[in-house]
Amino acid sequence: xxxxxxxxxxxxxRKGEELPQLSYDELYKMIxxxxxxxxxxxxxxxxxxxxxxxxxxxxxxxxDSLAMEKExxxxxxxxxxxxxxxxxxxxxxxxxxxxYKQIEVTDSASxxxxxxxxVKRTVTQYVWFNIAIFCVxxxxxxxxxxxxxKESVQIQEAASNAGNETLFWIMVVGTIIIVITAIVIxxxxxxxxxxxxxxxxxxxxxxxxxxxxx
Amino acid sequence: xxxxxxHKFVTELETNQNIVHKVCSLYTSDKDAxxxxxxxxxxxxxxxxxxxxxESKFSTWMYRVALNTAITLYRKSKRRVxxxxxxxxxxxxxxxxxxxxxxxxxKLMYDAIRELGDIDxxxxxxxxxxxxxxxxxxxxxxxxxxxxxxxxxxxxxLRTILNP
Numbered sequence: 001x002x003x004x005x006x007x008x009x010x011x012x013x014r015k016g017e018e019l020p021q022l023s024y025d026e027l028y029k030m031i032x033x034x035x036x037x038x039x040x041x042x043x044x045x046x047x048x049x050x051x052x053x054x055x056x057x058x059x060x061x062x063x064d065s066l067a068m069e070k071e072x073x074x075x076x077x078x079x080x081x082x083x084x085x086x087x088x089x090x091x092x093x094x095x096x097x098x099x100y101k102q103i104e105v106t107d108s109a110s111x112x113x114x115x116x117x118x119v120k121r122t123v124t125q126y127v128w129f130n131i132a133i134f135c136v137x138x139x140x141x142x143x144x145x146x147x148x149x150k151e152s153v154q155i156q157e158a159a160s161n162a163g164n165e166t167l168f169w170i171m172v173v174g175t176i177i178i179v180i181t182a183i184v185i186x187x188x189x190x191x192x193x194x195x196x197x198x199x200x201x202x203x204x205x206x207x208x209x210x211x212x213x214x
Numbered sequence: 215x216x217x218x219x220x221h222k223f224v225t226e227l228e229t230n231q232n233i234v235h236k237v238c239s240l241y242t243s244d245k246d247a248x249x250x251x252x253x254x255x256x257x258x259x260x261x262x263x264x265x266x267x268x269e270s271k272f273s274t275w276m277y278r279v280a281l282n283t284a285i286t287l288y289r290k291s292k293r294r295v296x297x298x299x300x301x302x303x304x305x306x307x308x309x310x311x312x313x314x315x316x317x318x319x320x321k322l323m324y325d326a327i328r329e330l331g332d333i334d335x336x337x338x339x340x341x342x343x344x345x346x347x348x349x350x351x352x353x354x355x356x357x358x359x360x361x362x363x364x365x366x367x368x369x370x371x372l373r374t375i376l377n378p
Contacts, residue, residue: 004319004376005369011320012342019235022252027231028224030253031260037287105258105279105287106265109336110355112282198289201332205285208333212360 039103039116041198046096046123050089053130057085072144078137085133092126113206120195131187135180142176223263226272227256233273234259234280236343240327240335241284255283277340278353285332322375330368337365 022030069075099122103115146152159168227234234255238248259279266275327338333354340350350365351358 004323004373007316007319008323008372009342009344015236016232019232019239022228022231024224024228027227027256028220030256031220031224033253033257035254035257035261036289037254037258037283038289039287041289105262105282106275107282108278108352108355109282109285109333112286112355116286202286205332208331209354209356212333212354212356212364 038198038202042116042119042123043100045194045198046100046119049123049127050093050096053127054089057130057133069144072141072148074140074144077140081133081137081140088129092122092129095122096126110206110209113202113209116202117199117206120199124191124195127187127191131184135184138180139176146172219264223260227259230273230276233276233343237280237284237339240339241288241332251284251288254288255280258283258287274349277343277345281336281339281353285336319376323372326372326375334364334368337361338368341365 066075069078096119099115099119103112103119105112107115146155159165162168234252235248237255238251242248242251259276262279266272327335330338336354337350340353345353347358347361347365351361354361356364
């Protein structure tokens with residue numbers, strides 16, 4: 001009896017005659033069509049993220065906030081934070097560009113997947129960095145406004161009048177932590193969903209290949 | 215990109231388009247998806263072509279780009295449900311003379327291949343195209359030994375289907 005696999009191979013070789021054949025002109029037209037590959041999607045999403053977070057962090061700043069910061073004694077701290085932000089933004093853009101350039105469709109499947117995941121990781125790190133900066137700024141402004149803001153005297157008086165000052169501050173800090181946690185969870189869920197949809201198959205295939213390496 | 219390069223590329227593609235069609239048939243389950251994937255592979259091939267120095271055969275280079283596009287770059291549309299009644303050309307049986315046993319065997323094997331994961335499909339594809347293990351290992355980025363082990367497992371699985 002012939003081996004089933006030989007039969008399969010023979011049948012496979014014969015497939016050629018049955019396959020559709022495109023003409024030179026059809027193929028020529030095709031090479032100018034727009035790609036809709038995964039890499040392109042990752043690229044667009046990354047650009048949107050860079051622009052979004054950069055705008056959020058760097059444009060929300062005006063003359064009023066400068067005066068306020070001085071009044072609240074957080075000017076130096078805020079300036080340092082802004083400088084860090086710029087430096088890190090440039091660093092991430094450089095890393096993103098470098099990793100993106102390394103994506104080569106002619107690499108082996110395993111290497112290609114790794115390069116794509118690396119680009120994605122850089123962008124995710126950038127987003128987490130921004131969330132961290134956002135939380136620190138929020139803490140800084142709350143501290144400034146409660147200590148030096150217009151209403152800070154009343155707030156502090158109200159706290160001592162209420163009798164239990166420690167409890168009041170615990171509640172303030174507690175509320176802040178809850179709000180920040182909620183925001184971070186929401187952002188995290190958003191990214192899980194976004195990259196989940198985009199990268200699920202790639203991750204599964206990459207794991208499959210890695211399993212073969214052991 | 216000059217005209218000469220375009221012409222050279224399209225001519226080579228025209229001659230070797232079977233490879234791309236085979237990959238498309240293996241990884242998609244309806245005509246629209248086949249066309250979609252074919253187009254994406256063509257675009258990726260063309261984008262990579264200026265860097266193709268001819269150190270390998272055009273077809274060898276093509277296998278890699280086509281499989282990478284199918285496995286990694288191409289996003290399957292979720293709306294497309296695998297329709298079982300549509301049989302892409304690749305799964306149609308072409309036994310020489312009508313032989314019910316052979317036809318049955320082929321059908322079982324093609325059904326099994328269709329159920330395989332993306333990576334396993336790539337292995338089977340390269341095996342059926344009579345690529346050697348060194349080429350398979352380079353295309354997928356795994357060691358030759360592992361490619362061989364994995365392929366043997368798939369072969370055993372296919373044989374078990376035939377002789378349960």
